[in-house]
Amino acid sequence: MALLMRCTHQGTELQVFGDKLQCPAHGSKFANNGDVTNGPASSGLRTFPIVIDNQQLKVSLK
Amino acid sequence: MSLKQLQFLIFILLSNGIVLAQIDSALLKKVQQDTAIGMNMDAVYNRPFIDVGKFPVSLGGYMEVNWQHLGTDGISEGHQFQARRLTLFVASSISKKIKFLSEIEFEEGGKEIAIEFASIDVELLPLLNLRGGIIMNPIGAFNQNHDGPKWEFTDRPISATQMLPATLSNAGFGLYGKYYSKDWMFGYETYLSSGFDSSIISNPENKTFLPASKENAERFEEGNTLFSAKIGLLNNSYGEIGVSYMGGVYNTFEEDGIVLDKKRRLDVFAVDFNTTLPKLNTFITGEWAWVKIDVPATFTQQFGNKQQGGFIDIVQPVLKRKILDWDKAVVNLSCRLEYVDWNVGKFNETNGNIGEDLWSIMPAISFRPTQQTVIRLNYRYSNQKDILSNPPSKTAGFILGISSYF
């Protein structure tokens, strides 16, 4: 699964710390599956399915 | 999925354009063509590729409106309507690992406009980020975490705004970083910035008053150097504690090479913590700070050389369910306890305690239709003693407010 690194609160790009993602703007935190663990964001990150096809990794944006 | 993979995927996502039908157009961006002339062999690259580019500038903010009815010693101030503040927040990713973040605050209907925060952050490593600009000094927890909608109370803590003085930001540079391992997180911040001036002991309040320094419009250009630093430790199940310090010379000790006074320092220590109790889900957060100032001996003891104070908020969610059209609405019952001693110590002559302390208790009920908006009703009861510890003046009343991110 791929994540869109865009905070669901007000759209700031997230920073990666270990297996967590944090928003530098108001401190929302997300787990590596995209779930919110800390507000003010209230919904999870946008995720995209991936497939590994013959050594190629494909991210579906649909 | 391991972290490496995760980052790799994110990287792929951000750098590759994959043309598929029915893709949300917000994710796509046309590549600019930088040359009009191309050879036939270039044609293959010259197609209108679609790219996932840098995120656009994000724009947001929050605002606060209050109604209050307070009285001191039985004398009412009547109904007061206050549009306390409107804060605009602009951020953008300049390029990979380089970000711009800013926060501009309009207070009192626009009479006071301040850049609270405006920084360029360059991420070298997760543990090593460079930040430059107008930074928020990391003293205590409230100064940096002051967004209205995050709190259950209409007023900012007295110790954090009148003593410390939030929101304190200065022009400066520094480093910060974080490190995660399983349930633990360690973070640090350290900055060199512009700092305080002698107005902290010569101001209309006639007491040692750190916020006086913020009146000086020149503080972003010149003045004394302030060092500030904070380390924080967080555990997912126990909570977070932070220890912070800021200090530096505050007076003008020389001018044009002529020594006017010795260097006089200001030092501030603070501790903060927050935790959520298991099962009950009670959220507790607080901070306590100690201020030490080298006040010239020629000053009367009215100007304290030591101050201390803090607050603690206890927030108990009592209802968490669908209310009207809001699926995850919450109702909280909370209480804030505050204390500030503006002048710690005893009088030299009489050995009696120097008064000037204040305490306040503020029960609250708040309703959050979503995490980002709060409607809150507070009752304040506070008690302020003058310097001679005469019977205190009592303030009491109701405050109702709305605060929301937008």
Ligand code: FES
């Ligand atoms: S934009 Fe991410 S927490 Fe506000």
